Amino acid sequence: MKHTLSVLTLAVMTAFAAPAMAQQKAKEKAAAPAAAAPAEGVLATVNGKPIPQGRADVMIRNQVAQGQQDGDQLRGAVREELIRREVLTQAAAAKGLDKNAALMNQAELAKQAVLIQAYLQDFMRSHPISEETIKAEYEKIKTGLGNKEYKARHILVKTEDKAKEIIGKLQAGEKFEDLAKDSEDPGSKERGGDLGWSAPAQYVKPFSEALTKLEKGKFTPQPVRSDFGYHVIKLEDVRDLKLPSYDEAKPQIAQRLEQQAIAGHVNELRQKATIK
Known part of the structure; x- marks a missing residue:
């Protein structure tokens, strides 16, 4: 199951405030x-x-x-x-x-x-975000994502026994897409458990580790446990990861770094404030 980084976004509504006249x-x-x-x-x-x-x-x-x-x-x-x-x-x-x-x-x-x-x-x-900082973040993201992306399906259930039961049915020849209808993941169950193409770093660690060890067309022989529950994962295909160029990614990276800088500054002010 994919996870996203939580970034504090401060949305400020613009209003026309009438200036006070002395x-x-x-x-x-x-x-x-x-x-x-x-x-x-x-x-x-x-x-x-x-x-x-x-x-x-x-x-x-x-x-x-x-x-x-x-x-x-x-x-x-x-x-x-x-x-x-x-x-x-x-x-x-x-x-x-x-x-x-x-x-x-x-x-x-x-x-x-x-x-x-x-x-x-x-x-x-x-406190502008420097070009060097943006480039460093871009390289960090590239390293974290790796050079491959994977097309996977999964079935998420609450218990290990249920996951083992599903694995047994798969081994007996039942279709992954049909069994995925019992998945606890509402975002993929109606698509036969399809998660589309993603880099391993976009998944929680136990999921990504199990995914990258699979051969194409194979599913995990044992349930994979994560904070979400128990997964049965099937790897459908692997391809080279095509990342956007630095110039293409720069605006989004700069915006995220600005949001992080603002969030840190707001937290610093909050910590210094005397609140009763």
Whole structure:
């Protein structure tokens, strides 16, 4: 049975958090002689409340990053969207929804998400994964996978006696595919126990050791025990393993190493934190 490495993936949802306006700056603007004129950095004013230009800048950058072309059309659409949001925000506040504890907690979570995303991006900028590290990981993976891959079938059962019973039926001439219907592995039982092509390293150790000792067309004469139960394994074919080139594998390896670096850093921060 195949096993996968568990990698902590930190998924941070991007939200547009309205930047807080300092009360002192607001007072200074109100007292200034030119306060009646549109203030620099204000996109629009809705019912007397200014929309900071910075919000539009953020939205435009995000849209451009997603493939939109910057220009009057995009900027006009962003302006209208922010005005629409402000109108709706004011309507919600008029109904007292800005005092709703559940909604405010949700808003706080969105704010946290933005800050976390920015922090993790800054962490990776200051702790980049080097080319040497990625290459070393690629070579390590190549060594671990070996140069062969195997096409196998298996039947997984809970007890050794049941596995021995299945082996006896196979020796008596019954078909592996038919007996696989009693397998405890839901992922392969409907395919006659077929596991497809895989390198030995993709299986748990007792399974891979037994598999690589088999001759093509043969099945294990004794049950193979693993943490999943007892296996009866049949080897159908062997071929040379074709691995992707370094350039092809590099993005995935770099991403996994970044995830590991982030996971380690988060765990370090968690260990240092005073929690009661």
